Amino acid sequence: MTEGVSNPVAFPAASRHQGEFQRGWTILMPAIVGCAFCMGTLATISIGPFVTALGRDMGWSRTAVQMSLLFGQGFSSLGVIATGLLLDRVGARRLALVGLLATALGLALISFVQSILQFYAIMALTALIGSGASAITWSRAVTAAFDKNRGLALAIVLSGAGIAGVFLPSFLAWVIGGHGWRTGYLALACLPALVAMPIVFLMFRPAETSAIRVRPDSGEPHSRSGRARSGMFLQYRFWVLLISIFCTYCAISGVMPNFIPALTDKGMTLERAAIAQGAFGASLILGRLVVGFLVDRFWAPAIGAVFLTPPALGCLLLTWDPGFSAAVTAALLIGLATGAELDLLALLTSRYFAPHLFSKVYSWVYAAAACAGAASPMMFSWLRDLTGSYDASFYMTAALFLVGGAMLPTLGKYLEKADDR
CATH class of the missing domain: 1.20.1250.20 (MFS general substrate transporter like domains)
Known part of the structure; x- marks a missing residue:
């Protein structure tokens, strides 16, 4: 055990860098899904398919609809700071589940809005609480579980947002075209609630520790x-x-x-x-x-x-x-x-x-x-x-x-x- 580092992730010395993906796939899989269906990803990728429908039904301009991202991103910046302070105290798993639940509830509530101010307020609050499932949470878990392949593991996890970007616009366009934008937001809420949360709940059990392993060739611990x-x-x-x-x-x-x-x-x-x-x-x-x-x-x-x-x-x-x-x-x-x-x-x-x-x-x-x-x-x-x-x-x-x-x-x-x- 490395002196001066509390609760390090322990692996046999001979296999410290061997088979990281074999050991860490239970971290990678839920992290990919969580990154794909967190609030930051869904809000940014989904806004395009909703712009025209919201403008037609609610009379909001495109600029007004896209301004919702200003509230979402702005309050997300506050949320991630709070997440950073809480991660080592509360744990990544709990924060991830709370963040995904808040994202699902917030997106579902948007389907009931009647004014642009309600739209902005829900986006802001959802971004704030939903930050528990943002990239910082998934990255923190991956950096604790991987060392030699840390860069590639992070890349795989963060590619979840790109994967969502491939299918989500077409999926939402199909739902909105057939059932309207309110149903579109309800369908969007199902992704964190019915896809990401069960996977995270069952599989995502990262080492709740403040220790990120150092390289074996390091002359001194962090x-x-x-x-x-x-x-x-x-x-x-x-x-x-x-x-x-x-x-x-x-x-x-x-x-x-x-x-x-x-x-x-x-x-x-x-x-x-x-x-x-x-x-x-x-x-x-x-x-x-x-x-x-x-x-x-x-x-x-x-x-x-x-x-x-x-x-x-x-x-x-x-x-x-x-x-x-x-x-x-x-x-x-x-x-x-x-x-x-x-x-x-x-x-x-x-x-x-x-x-x-x-x-x-x-x-x-x-x-x-x-x-x-x-x-x-x-x-x-x-x-x-x-x-x-x-x-x-x-x-x-x-x-x-x-x-x-x-x-x-x-x-x-x-x-x-x-x-x-």
Whole structure:
């Protein structure tokens, strides 16, 4: 047992890195489903199919409907901070079940709303309580169960959101088209209630511990780091990670909701613009898995820089009156970055911070990403209205990608391989 680390996950020394997936599949399976059907995923992916129906039946503008994400993402940023504080006290399993239950109840309640204010209020409250089942909970459990294959395991789990994005829009369009938007929200509520919760309840039993295993070749345990004990706000790596993720998420969250309008403004047909955006979903899943594989074998900050800086070129392509091929290239580059950033957030947090700080650091940085996701789409639209085109926004996001990617190598050596930090 590693001295100075409480309740470590114990495995035979000879098989410490052997068969992690054989041992950890009972963590991975419910985590994938939970990540696919948590509030953060469902609210973002489902809003598109509901926009037209809500506008037709309730008289709400598209902007008014999409503004619900501002409340959802904004209150989610508060929720994940609270989740980070509670994880090591309450446990991932309990928080996950509460979060999924709140998500199901909140989505069901939306089917009864009569005003836009009720819509916003339910979205905000559901995002706040539903954060117990957000990515921080699933990532915390995976980092405790995996070491050698941690990056790939995180990638597999976080790909749950991409998997949901493949089938959910078509499923909701079918339900809404045949039975209306209120039934659509009830059907959406069934996913966390009838699919995710039973699987999580029966299978998800992570080691409730604040210890994340260190590498066997580590010269010292995490807990011996004096700087780690001094608190995350005093560590420059915390600010590097937070600013990098914030910049990257601002760029991603601004581009993707405005991708099709930007292309149609430049003369591309709606159909071809939608096909071009389809490349984004495929490259997101690919980027997530490829990055997860690579960061287990190479220095993760360098991998992050390689994936997060090229989308700057994609943004510049979108300012040059792009043809279809250029638009697809831009979508592929931005999709790869989107697949990389959440994987890197969890992996880098586990490699650069002491185990007892993991949940706190992750929650604060994830909250910054949520704030970026809430504000960036509206900022994009505001700049478009101010200047008459999306070009200024794309130049801004190109700079954000460059800054976010270039900052990561300044993190230096992993904590467990560093000298006294």
